[in-house]
Amino acid sequence: MRSRKIRMGMVGGGPGSFIGRVHFNAAMLDGQIELVCGAFSSDPDKSREAGEGYYLNPERIYGSFQDMFEKEKLLPDGERMDFVCIATPNHVHFEPSKMALENGFHVVSDKPLTYTVEEAEILVKLVEKTGLFFAVTHAYSGYPMVKEARNIIQNNELGSIRKIIVEYPQGWLSLPLEQGDSKQASWRTDPKRSGKAGCMGDIGTHALNLAEYISGLRATEICADLSIFVENRKLDDDGNVLLRFDNGAKGILHASQISVGEENNLNIRIYGEKGSVKWIQQEPNTLIVNRLDKPIELRRSGNSYLSEIASYNTRLPFGHPEGLIEAFANIYRNLATSIQYKLMAKDIPEFAMDYPTVYDGLRGMKFIDKLIESNKSDYKWTKF
C-alpha cells in the first residue's frame, strides 16, 4: 500500500544542535523516511562532519541550502529528496522554506515559522500556490493524549468551554548563559536571530498552539506583561498573558525561561460547563478528565477505551511510556504518509493530515507581534 520510503533532506542540525537531532530521530523512528542529503551548517566542514555522522553519501552533503536545492532538483525521480526538514535558528527558517517551495519540495520547518509576519504570509501564499505540504513542528500536539483531549472537546463532553489555563515554564535561562558559551542560549536571546520575542516566541507560541488545537477556540483579545529579568538580556525571558476567546471563554497563558526548577513544564487545563481536562507534557501518557460530581478519571495512553485518533498516534501498549520523540514522529509519519498518498495519486485520509501547518505557523508569528504590541500598550486589551 505504501508506495516507497520518503526521502528527506535537512537544513541545519549540525554539531551542537539540539532540535536537529530530535527531528532526525523522529523522522527515522518508523522506518518510513530515509535521510538522503543535507546542508547541516553554513560552515562546509561542519556540514560534512555532520553528514558523515549520518552516514550520508558525501556527494549529497552540501555546503549551503541553496546548493542543496539546486542540486537535488536536478536529480532523477528515484533519487531526489521529497521534502526538507528545516532545523536552523529562527532567522534561517524563511529563506530555505521559501526556496524549498519554489523548487517543488515539501517542508517540515521548526517554529517559529519565520522572522516576521510578512515572511510568514509569503510562505502561506507559496503553499497555496504550489499545493505542497508544509508542516510546522508544534510537536506537543503530536502526543496521543493531547489528541484525546481534543477529541473529548470535539465530542462536546465538556459542554461550552469557560476557561483555559496554559503554562509553559522553563528555568534554563535563569542565569545569563548567553554571556557564556551556550550556543542555544546565544541565538535564542539575540533579536537578530530569534526575532521580536525571546521566551514568548520560543515557547509561548507552543502554548497558544496547544490551547487552540485542543480547544478548537481562537484567542481574540490579549493582555500581556512581558519581562526581562536577567540583566543585559535583550529579549523577554518571561511573560504573563490574559486571554479572551472567540466563544467568550477566558484564559491565562504564561511562559518563562527564568522559573528556576522548571524543566519543560508545558501544561494545560481546559474547563467547560460539564467537565475539564488536564494534561502535563512531562507526564504525557496520562490525561486527567473531570466531570461534575464524579471521581477524577485518569486516561492512559494505549488503552482500548481511548478515541481512534489517540490510538492511531500511539505505538506501544499501555504502561509502556512514549515520549517527545514519538510525538514528534507523529508529525513526520503523517507528513510522509500524505506524500505517499500523493505519490500514489490517492486521496489523503484525514488522519494523515493531522499535523500543524503553515497556517499554524503564521498564527504563531502574529501572536508574537500582538504580544509585543500589547506589552507596550497602556490599555488592557489588544485585539488579536
Place this chain on the structure above:
Amino acid sequence: MRSRKIRMGMVGGGPGSFIGRVHFNAAMLDGQIELVCGAFSSDPDKSREAGEGYYLNPERIYGSFQDMFEKEKLLPDGERMDFVCIATPNHVHFEPSKMALENGFHVVSDKPLTYTVEEAEILVKLVEKTGLFFAVTHAYSGYPMVKEARNIIQNNELGSIRKIIVEYPQGWLSLPLEQGDSKQASWRTDPKRSGKAGCMGDIGTHALNLAEYISGLRATEICADLSIFVENRKLDDDGNVLLRFDNGAKGILHASQISVGEENNLNIRIYGEKGSVKWIQQEPNTLIVNRLDKPIELRRSGNSYLSEIASYNTRLPFGHPEGLIEAFANIYRNLATSIQYKLMAKDIPEFAMDYPTVYDGLRGMKFIDKLIESNKSDYKWTKF
C-alpha cells in the same frame, strides 16, 4: 507555665454551617481552649439546638451576639469568655467584631474581615485603641510547610524573587446551586451578604494573603479580568489577575469557583534568582524546593531538617499527615497562647504572634475593592 484554659464564645456556626464547625474543631484540638458560650444563630431555637450540641450550659446559649456580649461582660473574671470566634456569613462579621472589641473581648474572625473597607478601617482603629488581639482566619498560612516556605525566602535562599503564581481554583459553583437550596451557595453569591465580590472575595483574598505571607512582598499594581459564567449569578465566579510586586517581581493570581473537577486547589509557586518553592494545599505536608541545577527537593513536614517555625507548627512525626484543621488550630493555639501570656503579664513570644491579623483583613478588603476597580477599567494597571 500556662495560666489556664482560654474561654471562647462563638457567633455563628449553627446548623448547616461548614466553617463554624471547622473553627470549633480547631479551637478544641489542643485542649487549650474551652467553649463556654455562643450565639450560634439569629434564630434562638437554632442557637439553642446548636449550643446543646456543644454541651453548653443553657444559660450561656444566647439568642443574639448583642445579648451575648452584654451578659458575658457582666460575668466574673473566672467565668467570662476571653475571646469570641466569628463564623457568620460575611455581612455579619463587622458588627460582632466591633462590639466584641468595644466590650473588651479578643476576636478570631473568619475572612473577609468586613463588608466594606470603611468597616475594616474602623476595626483596625479599635484594635489599635484597645490593644486587644484580633486574628483573621486566613488559615492556609497556618500550615507548617507554608511557614517553611516563608522561612526559606526570609533566609534569602531563593535570591531576589522574580515571579509568583498563585492559584485557587474550585469547581463547586459550576452549576447555579444558589437557585436551589444550598445555604453555602446562596449567601456566597448574594451581594447583600457576601460583599462586592464573590469568588474573589471568598477565595481570591486567601490567594493574595498566601502570596504576600510567604514572599514577604506586597502587590502594588493589578490587572483584573473577572467573570460571571453562570447565568443569573450576581457576583463573579472566576477571576484572572496579573500582578506586579513592590520589588519588581511579576505575578499571576487566578481563582475560580466554576473550574469543574477542582476541589480546593489552592497552590503557589514562587521563583527567585537562585531557586523556587512550590506548595499545594491539597497535599499540604510536602514543600517542593528547587535550586539551580540541583535535583528537586521534597521537604516533608515533621522532619528534623525543617526550620524551627515549621516544627513548632507541626504536631505529628513525619509521615503522619496533618490537614486543614491542624493548620486552623495553629491560629487558635497561637492566639490562645498570646492571651495566656497576657494574663500572666509576660512578653508575648514571637512564635505566638504568628497569625493573620486585622491588618491582613484590611488588606484583603482593599484587594476586593481594587479588583472591582481594575475589572471595570480599560487601562491595564490599577495601583494597589
Place this chain on the structure above:
Amino acid sequence: MRSRKIRMGMVGGGPGSFIGRVHFNAAMLDGQIELVCGAFSSDPDKSREAGEGYYLNPERIYGSFQDMFEKEKLLPDGERMDFVCIATPNHVHFEPSKMALENGFHVVSDKPLTYTVEEAEILVKLVEKTGLFFAVTHAYSGYPMVKEARNIIQNNELGSIRKIIVEYPQGWLSLPLEQGDSKQASWRTDPKRSGKAGCMGDIGTHALNLAEYISGLRATEICADLSIFVENRKLDDDGNVLLRFDNGAKGILHASQISVGEENNLNIRIYGEKGSVKWIQQEPNTLIVNRLDKPIELRRSGNSYLSEIASYNTRLPFGHPEGLIEAFANIYRNLATSIQYKLMAKDIPEFAMDYPTVYDGLRGMKFIDKLIESNKSDYKWTKF
C-alpha cells in the same frame, strides 16, 4: 440527643510521649469528650507536670493508674471518668486495661493489645463478661477512604479477591538510635517492654489489621522472613511475609523500620477479578479504584459520590485535607457515641460500633506469635 460529654482518664502520655498526645488531640477534636483525670507517668512529678499541662484539677492527677482507678471508682456518677485511654509502652497495656475493666471503665488502648497472647485472651474474656466497650487504636482503619475501600469490597464491586499487597515501610530506626537517648527507640527495641517482636509488632500488626479490615478476609497461612539489620539490636527491624487468605487469595505483607527515606508509608493494594483498590496512608484523602478496561478512578474524600460510611467519617468538604488525628478521632467519636447511647439506654447504631476492638487486638497478638514461629521454621507455611 447526646446525653452529655463523655469523661476520659489517661494512663501514660507524659513528657516525651508521641502517641499520648495524638490520643489526646483525637479525643478533644470533636468536643464530645473531656479529659478529667490521668496517671501520665510512673514518676509522680512527671505525672503532675503533664496533668497541669492538660489544665487538670490537681486532685485528679494521679501518681499511678492503680491509684486512679481506685479513686475514680469512688467518685459520684456526675464526676467519675467514663473510660480510660491507655497510651503507655506495650508492656504496660495489660495491667491498666484489666484493672479498668474490673472497675467498670470502658477502655481505649493503644496497640499491641498486651505483651502476650494469654493476657490478650484474659482481656477478651473480661470484655465479654463485663459488657464494657474496648477499642484498640488501629487508627488507620479510621480514615474515610479506608472505609470507602471496605465498602467497595463489601458491595462486591471487585469480584472475588485474588491478591493483597500491604506494605508498612519506615526508616526511622536505620541507625541504632536505641543506643542513644531516643525514648521512642529505646522501648520499642527492648524485648522487655515491646514484646516478642519489634517492627512486626509495632507496625506489622497495623498492616495485617488494615488488610483484613478492608478485604473482610482472614489470613490463614503465613511464611515469614524477619531480620535484624542494625547491629546489637534485639528485635526484628524488618520483615517480609507471604500470606494466604481464607478465600484462596494470595498476599504479601512487609514492614520495615530500616527502609531509609520511608516515613510512615503504610499502603495497600487489593486486586479482585473485576477491579482493584489502592490506598496510601501518606495521601489518605485519595482512593485509587481500577476496573477492567476503564480509566483509573480517583475517589476523593468529601465528595457526594462516596458511600455513607465514608461520608460519616469525614469532617471537611472535598479538597480540605484531613489527616491522622481525624482518623484517630473517628475511633474516639464512635466509642464516645456508643457510651452516650448506652447512658441513654438506647440501641447502639451500627456506625457507632465501627472501631477496632479487643478481638482485633487479640488477633494482632496471635499474628506476632505466628510470625515468630514461622520465622524460625524451615517449612514454608505456618498455619495462622
Place this chain on the structure above:
Amino acid sequence: MRSRKIRMGMVGGGPGSFIGRVHFNAAMLDGQIELVCGAFSSDPDKSREAGEGYYLNPERIYGSFQDMFEKEKLLPDGERMDFVCIATPNHVHFEPSKMALENGFHVVSDKPLTYTVEEAEILVKLVEKTGLFFAVTHAYSGYPMVKEARNIIQNNELGSIRKIIVEYPQGWLSLPLEQGDSKQASWRTDPKRSGKAGCMGDIGTHALNLAEYISGLRATEICADLSIFVENRKLDDDGNVLLRFDNGAKGILHASQISVGEENNLNIRIYGEKGSVKWIQQEPNTLIVNRLDKPIELRRSGNSYLSEIASYNTRLPFGHPEGLIEAFANIYRNLATSIQYKLMAKDIPEFAMDYPTVYDGLRGMKFIDKLIESNKSDYKWTKF
C-alpha cells in the same frame, strides 16, 4: 569515526507482533542501523507482507530463518547483514539464535533467552566460542535513570544494601483472553510456546534482572508462591517470591498478570544503610533518592548533575520525556557501536558494552527453573 551503518535482519515481527515493532523502532531511532532482510513469519505470505511494510528488497524477504541465514551468509561483505534481531515467541528463540551464531552473525534476542536452561547453556558456549556479540533485551535496564541508580550504588552512596523490593504487576490477563482470539495471550499462556513459567517467565525475569543489574547483588535463595487464578489457564499468572541476596540483603519480588488496573508497573526500591533509591518504569525519567534525614531528592533525566553513564544514555534535554523505545534503542545503539568498533578493529569502549548479554539470559532461565522448584517445595528456601 563510525565505520558504516550496521545491517540488521529480523526473525519474527510479522503482523500482530507487538515486540517486533518495538525492536524495529528501537533499531531505527538513531539512524545507525538499517534493516536489510527478514524472515518475519513462518507463513511466507505473511513474511512477504511484513517485509514490504518495511520497504525491503523483495529478494531479501525470506520464508524462514533457516533460509535467511543460508542466503545472507553467501552475500558479499558490503551487503550481508551484520546481526539478527529475534522477536519470535519464546519457543522460537533458541533455534535462530544458535543458527545465527553458527553462521557468524551477532544476535539481539528477546527474552527469555530460550525454552530450557540446557538450550541457554548451549548458546553461552557458542558465544564464548565464536566471540560474537549477543544482546538480550531486558530493555528496562536501558533507561538512563536505571543506570543512574546503578551508578549511585556502585559509588557506595547508599552504604551496604539491606533490602530490595521489585514489583512487576500487570492486569492484562485478568480474563481468560487466551480462550478468545488474542495472539499475545494465546502463546504466552501455552506451555509449549512459552516455557515452564507464564507470568514469571514473561515478566518476573525482567524484575530479577533489574534488581541484580541495579544492585550488583545476586539472589542466592528464593521462596516462591506461584498461582494460577484464571480458570483453565495452564501457566502461572501471578507469583510472590521472598529473596535472599549474596551480601545478606533481603528482598521481595512479585509479578502478576491478573492485577486489574495495573498496566506495566515495573518498579524497584533498594534500601541501603545510608540511603535508598526508587524507580518506577511508568514514570521513567525520575529517580527518587533518599538519604538519612535529608529531604527527598528527585533526579530527573537530562540534567547536568547526573552521572556520565546516565547522560550517555539520554537523547533529550531535561523535561523532554523519553520512553521505552529510547531505552530499547540504547541496547541497539550499544550493540551497533560495538560492532562498528569491531569492524574498525578497535577496542570496544566500556559504555558500548553496557547491555544485557547471553549470561543475563541464562540467569533468567535458571531463575524460571528455580521458581518452579521452590513453588513445589514444602521447604521455605530453595538455593539459587
